[in-house]
Amino acid sequence: MVIPGIYDGRDNTFYFAEYQGFRQVLGTTQVFAVPTAAEHNGIDTTTFPGDTLTVPVNPAIAPLLARYPLPNEPNGPFGARTYATSSKVVTNTDQFSVRVDHRISDQATLFTRFSLNQVNGPTTNPDQTAIDPALP
Numbered sequence: 001m002v003i004p005g006i007y008d009g010r011d012n013t014f015y016f017a018e019y020q021g022f023r024q025v026l027g028t029t030q031v032f033a034v035p036t037a038a039e040h041n042g043i044d045t046t047t048f049p050g051d052t053l054t055v056p057v058n059p060a061i062a063p064l065l066a067r068y069p070l071p072n073e074p075n076g077p078f079g080a081r082t083y084a085t086s087s088k089v090v091t092n093t094d095q096f097s098v099r100v101d102h103r104i105s106d107q108a109t110l111f112t113r114f115s116l117n118q119v120n121g122p123t124t125n126p127d128q129t130a131i132d133p134a135l136p
Contacts, residue, residue, distance in 0.1 A: 014101045022093040030085050033078035034068045034131070046080055068131060083131075091121035 038045060042057040057065065069083050076082025095117040102110045 012103045016099045017097070019094075019096040021095075022091070024091045026089040026091075028087055028089060030087050031073070031076060031078075032083060032131075033081040034071055034083040035065060036080055037070055039081075040065050040068075040070075089122050091119070093117070093119045093121075 036046070040057075042055045044053040044055070045051075047053060069085075071078075071081050071083050073082040073084040074080055076084060095115070097113065097115040099113040100111065104110055
């Protein structure tokens with residue numbers, strides 16, 4: 001860097017800068033077990049075949065159960081409880097660094113460096129967002 005009449009930094013000041021960006025969108029298929037319509041009402045006919053178990057659903061739990069989707073894949077790996085859906089997992093990353101070195105004299109040098117790495121990606125399990133992103 002040269003500032004005429006003030007500073008002649010030839011062979012004294014060096015700098016380096018770099019940037020890297022990453023963008024990724026992964027399409028995934030989520031398959032997991034959810035309560036059946038009967039189980040939403042406290043009726044279980046699948047745990048013990050040929051037997052029906054009825055359990056009263058606590059009114060405080062009913063709103064949570066309602067947030068789960070109903071099964072949509074009866075021949076899936078979880079049988080009558082199988083729910084399958086597609087979802088996206090998005091990851092965005094930006095990072096950069098800047099470094100400046102300056103030779104003050106033969107005995108003294110100075111350098112400064114700044115780096116930043118920002119990652120915006122999944123903060124929850126993709127299965128959870130497929131059910132209801134608001135579930136903690």
